[in-house]
Amino acid sequence: MSDASEKDALTRRKFLGASSTALTSATILSASLAGQERSGYNPGSDRSRSDPGPTNPGLDEANPDSNNPVPTDAGGVQTFKYPFSFAHKRLHEGGWSREVTQRELSVATSLAGVDMRLTAGGVRELHWHNAAEWAMMLYGDARITCIDPQGKSFVTDIKEGDLWFFPTGIPHSIQGLAPDGCEFLLVFDDGNFSEYATVLLSDWMAHTPPDVLAKNFGVRQEALANMPKKELFIFQAGVPGPLEEDRRVAAGALGHSPIDFAFRTTEDAPTKRTRSGEVRIVDSSRFKVSTAIAAAIVTVKPGGLRELHWHPNADEWQYFFAGKGRMTVFATGGRARTMDFETGDVGYIQKTLPHYVENTGATDLKFLEMFKSSYYQDLALSEWLAHTPPELVAAHLHLDRATLDALPREKAVIVPD
Ligand code: MN
Numbered sequence: 499m500s501d502a503s504e505k506d507a508l509t510r511r512k513f514l515g516a517s518s519t520a521l522t523s524a525t526i527l528s529a530s531l532a533g534q535e536r537s538g539y540n541p542g543s544d545r546s547r548s549d550p551g552p553t554n555p556g557l558d559e560a561n562p563d564s565n566n567p568v569p570t571d572a573g574g575v576q577t578f579k580y581p582f583s584f585a586h587k588r589l590h591e592g593g594w595s596r597e598v599t600q601r602e603l604s605v606a607t608s609l610a611g612v613d614m615r616l617t618a619g620g621v622r623e624l625h626w627h628n629a630a631e632w633a634m635m636l637y638g639d640a641r642i643t644c645i646d647p648q649g650k651s652f653v654t655d656i657k658e659g660d661l662w663f664f665p666t667g668i669p670h671s672i673q674g675l676a677p678d679g680c681e682f683l684l685v686f687d688d689g690n691f692s693e694y695a696t697v698l699l700s701d702w703m704a705h706t707p708p709d710v711l712a713k714n715f716g717v718r719q720e721a722l723a724n725m726p727k728k729e730l731f732i733f734q735a736g737v738p739g740p741l742e743e744d745r746r747v748a749a750g751a752l753g754h755s756p757i758d759f760a761f762r763t764t765e766d767a768p769t770k771r772t773r774s775g776e777v778r779i780v781d782s783s784r785f786k787v788s789t790a791i792a793a794a795i796v797t798v799k800p801g802g803l804r805e806l807h808w809h810p811n812a813d814e815w816q817y818f819f820a821g822k823g824r825m826t827v828f829a830t831g832g833r834a835r836t837m838d839f840e841t842g843d844v845g846y847i848q849k850t851l852p853h854y855v856e857n858t859g860a861t862d863l864k865f866l867e868m869f870k871s872s873y874y875q876d877l878a879l880s881e882w883l884a885h886t887p888p889e890l891v892a893a894h895l896h897l898d899r900a901t902l903d904a905l906p907r908e909k910a911v912i913v914p915d
């Protein structure tokens with residue numbers, strides 16, 4: 499970049515970042531002209547950007563990149579953000595759940611998410627579903643149970659940061675433990691999944707003729723008279739006893755399942771750590787049972803950037819669980835959009851579309867990258883350019899030799915490294 503054009507770019511950024519009242523009209527005019535000359539994009543004068551009609555100042559302030567887009571944004575890109583705060587909360591005695599699916603975020607076709615809270619003793623009742631279930635504990639502790647395809651029992655306790663995975667059709671339950679239960683994020687390998695459409699033990703029993711149930715169990719029909727008449731979904735129960743006792747009685751004569759349906763994320767070192775953050779990649783190469791969903795758990799420190807990259811193998815479903823950031827999705831054909839993210843937001847990037855995630859806050863930005871795939875895969879802009887003949891790259895981007903040589907040779911994942 500020449501000195502003059504560098505100055506233009508700086509002026510333009512300053513114009514966009516500073517409050518309009520602090521700028522003179524001469525600065526605005528020169529910044530506008532620079533924008534037009536450089537990219538053909540007209541960022542508009544201060545008057546053009548004004549918004550004298552009805553506004554929602556709270557939402558505008560929380561979404562600066564929508565309200566006042568960067569000059570590189572252009573054209574229509576399908577909305578790729580939905581906050582869990584917009585989702586209906588389904589309240590029960592014992593906890594609650596809320597979901598973000600394709601019905602809320604229409605671009606999100608491959609995966610859906612549920613945020614769930616259980617009190618100490620609160621139970622997400624015994625159930626299964628057609629989708630596979632991946633989960634991460636966000637707060638507190640829970641006991642999970644399931645049986646494997648051979649009917650063998652699995653019971654374990656899950657703490658903050660731990661994962662679990664239940665394949666399609668595997669029956670399971672989740673129960674909050676002392677002192678304050680838990681909250682967790684569930685991710686399903688179907689964008690159209692619904693928490694309202696699962697096979698529930700109580701619902702099934704309530705919709706089976708009582709004489710058939712009695713015959714099935716070999717008991718008197720009167721003994722089943724107190725069964726719930728409709729589904730429980732989430733309900734309050736007592737806090738369970740010691741884990742070892744639950745494991746022993748559930749296993750019975752058949753023994754424990756040899757399959758580990760849980761993954762202790764924090765027991766291993768991060769896959770990659772730089773001075774700007776770290777990433778933990780957990781796919782079926784390490785978490786054997788998780789054959790339908792792969793994950794990357796990312797931390798970006800203030801000022802850091804999850805570098806420009808894309809995923810050749812799958813769409814990415816994101817969940818932001820700490821901090822603030824922004825992401826631009828480049829959607830081909832000159833289209834690009836930048837959106838702002840904070841705790842509780844879901845993001846989505848269609849397969850192969852380039853993107854980055856930048857920490858724009860003062861605290862660590864933490865988010866999940868989720869994929870409907872048995873394996874994690876990404877390619878970074880820096881590694882692409884580093885492993886392409888340099889003259890070819892220079893001919894495209896008009897870079898001098900010193901700049902080319904300075905580009906990172908390998909994927910850093912989180913920069914600056
Ligand atoms: Mn489930």
Ligand code: MN
Pocket residue numbers: 807808809814853867
């Ligand atoms: Mn990504």
